[in-house]
Amino acid sequence: MRDATETFTAQRPRLFGLAYRMLGSAHDAEDVVQDAWLRWSGHGDAVDNPAAWLTTVVTRLCLNRLDSARARRETYVGPWLPEPILTTDPATGPAATVEERESVSLALLTTLERLTPPERAVYVLREAFGHSHAEVASVLDVTEAGSRQLHTRARRHLATAPAAPPRADVGPLLARFVAAARNGDVAGLESLLAADVTVWSDGGGKVSAARRPVHGRDAVARFLVGILGPSRWRGTGAAAEVNGAPALLGYQDGELVGVVTVDTEGDRIPGCPLPAQPRQAHLPRRAGVTFRGAVRSTLLTGAAPRRPTASGGHMTVLVTGGTGRLGGALVARLDRPRVLSRRPGPGRVVGDLAIGEGLDEAVAGVSTIVHCATAPRGDAAATEHLVTAARRVGTPHLVFVSIVGVDRIPLGYYREKVRAEGVVQGSGLPWTLLRATQFHDLLVQIFTAAARTGLLPVLAGTSFQPVALDDVADRLADLVDGPAQGRANDLGGPEVRPMADLARDWLAASGRRRAVVPLRLPGAIARGYRDGAHLTPEHADGVVTFEQFLAARAEGTR
Incomplete structure (x- = not known):
């Protein structure tokens, strides 16, 4: 047992570094490492490759936590930002090289929130820890090709993530920054800040903090004076390196209350995190004690950490159906999109496609429209209303999402979809027109309804190629970034499988017991499905299989 303990202790800094990069939280990373220890203490003596075994355990524990973390952050008060750590502390994992410091920069960790959990895992394992795709595939239980595709998607999403600042002597600049803020010198602060500086405050709903971004040199300077000026701040500071950047640790009455880090470009400050809500756990509470991490912060950067556009700048994108599941997933991947909705809300323009109301305001100034809204009836008319409004303001790129096989299977809804495509x-x-195969969720709905009969009837001789909603949202975001393509390549799930097999997978995952009964139905619709008109095996570009979808769904309900 002693050898197992020593082995784990030697691996602990690397495991913490992995968990922290996966979660952006020192507190949660410590919990994951502790959970890994509990598993290790029961199996460590029998493990042939401790490093690989522990990497797998920690990664999978992090994947489970990321799903629940996203749900918590949807109701989080104000922006959520990572917890800073002291990168000169070897206990926090590798941060010696430029690449290693960049992998823990607050800007990158914030940007990593755009990725799906599997994309984040592949990116961290590859970029921060240098694992091969074969090793990553083993950890995530995917194929090497799947690992490569996840890595490619992650790198594409992070193409404009800010790099870690070079090591440099920024002491004089930091001193001027602090002195200007402490003395209430707004003009002095403005001379140090980049013109496009933006501040995000993370107070977690527990301390005073800006709940919305503060933009611009003048507004940010006044904000900083308001929280650090002579009327508010009575503390002292100590120099440190936090998340690969120069930093100032702030103490009030000898107790640590926050951290300021500084990114520099010449003699300007384009970004820095400031104190907001310090956690009680993991923090050295007294001055002179090594800082380990978990201070909530205010993040200043020149631009929001959003998905890049092809041109590298911001373009206005309108998303119809942006409050639906597919549209919502796409909205989360875009840079400040405009959402057309019948109901008011943040980032929304109120309008009604069915009657053409409010569309002129919705399309004004947009460069791209992604039409995700759909309905069993009136789809073509709604699309016509949208197109008419778009033509009045210019020639925006129109991206339309449809379904593989709409022109070959004579369903009423499909016929309406074909008419909308024609518009x-x-x-x-x-x-640009993108056709995708059926979502995983649709099969679940079909199986759930069919199981109410006491059996589970399925279409005999019929296969499906279900695709993940996130895979489709990723493809749509790529199309937004690029030029018009006309008919784009179809997008199908990674596997074509008999409907009966998919039904058995669903039964096993849901804990139901039903007899799967293949039925051969007459008519052109059933024949179209038997003939595979709804499949695109030559474009099996999706990543998440139906089995993986079901496993993740089951995990999320626990």
Whole structure:
């Protein structure tokens, strides 16, 4: 047992570094490492490759936590930002090289929140720890090709993530920054800040902090004076390196209350995190004690950490159906999109596609429209209303999402979808049409309804190629970034499988017991499905299999 303990102790800094990069939280990373120790203490003596075994355990524990963390952050008060750590402390994992410091920069950790949990895992294992795709595939239980695709998608999403600042002597600049803020010198602060500086405050709902971004040199300077000026701050500071950047640790009455880090570009400060809500756990509470991490912060950068555009700048994107599941997933991947909705809300423009109301305001000034809204009836008319409004303001790129097989399976809804496609193709606007196979969720709905009969009837001789909603949202975001393509390549799930097999997977995952009964139905619709008109095996570009979807769904309900 002693050898097992020594082995784990030697691996602990690397495991903490992995968990922290996965979660952006020192507190949660410590919990994950402790959970890994509990598992290790029961199996460590029998493990042939401790490093690989522990990496797998920690990564999978982090994946489980990321799912629940996202749900918590949806109701979080104000922006959520990572917890800073002291990167000169070897107990926090590797941060000696430029690449290692960049992998824990607050800007990158904030940007990593855009990734799906599997994308984040692949990116961290590859970029921060240098694992091969074969090793990553083993950890995540995916194929090497799947690992490569996840890595490619992650790198594409993070293409404009800020790099870690070079090591440099910024003491004089930091001293001027602190002195200006402490003395209430707004003009002095403005001379140090980049013109496009933005501040995000994370108070967690527990301390005073700005709940919305503060933009611009003048507004940010006044904000900093308001929280650090002579009327508010009575503390002292100590120099440190936090998340790979120069920093000032703030103490009030000898107790640590926050941290300021500084990024520099010449003699300007384009970004720095400031104190907001310190955690009680993991923090050295007294001056002179090594800082380990978990101070909530205010993040200043020149631009919001959003998905890059092809041109590297911001473009206005309108998303119809942006409050739905697919539209919502796409909205989360775009840079400040505009959402068309019948109900008011943040980032929304109120309008109604069915009657054409409010569309002129919705399309004003947009460069791209992604039409995700859909309905069993009136789809073509709604699309016509949208196109008419778009033509009045110019020639925005129109991206339309449809379904593989709509032109070959004579369902009423599919016929309406084909008519809507025709409206897009004849609009005179630059257009892109993406057809995708059925979502995983649709099969679950079908199986759930069918199981109410006491059996589980399925279409005999029929296969499906279900695709993850996130995979489709990723493809749509890529299309937004690029030029109009006309008919884009279809997007299908990674596997074509018999419906009966998919039904058995669903039964096993849901704990139901039903007899799967294949039925051969007559008619052109059933024949179209038997013939595979709804499949695109040559474009099996999705990543998440139906089995993986079910496993993640079951985990999320526990």
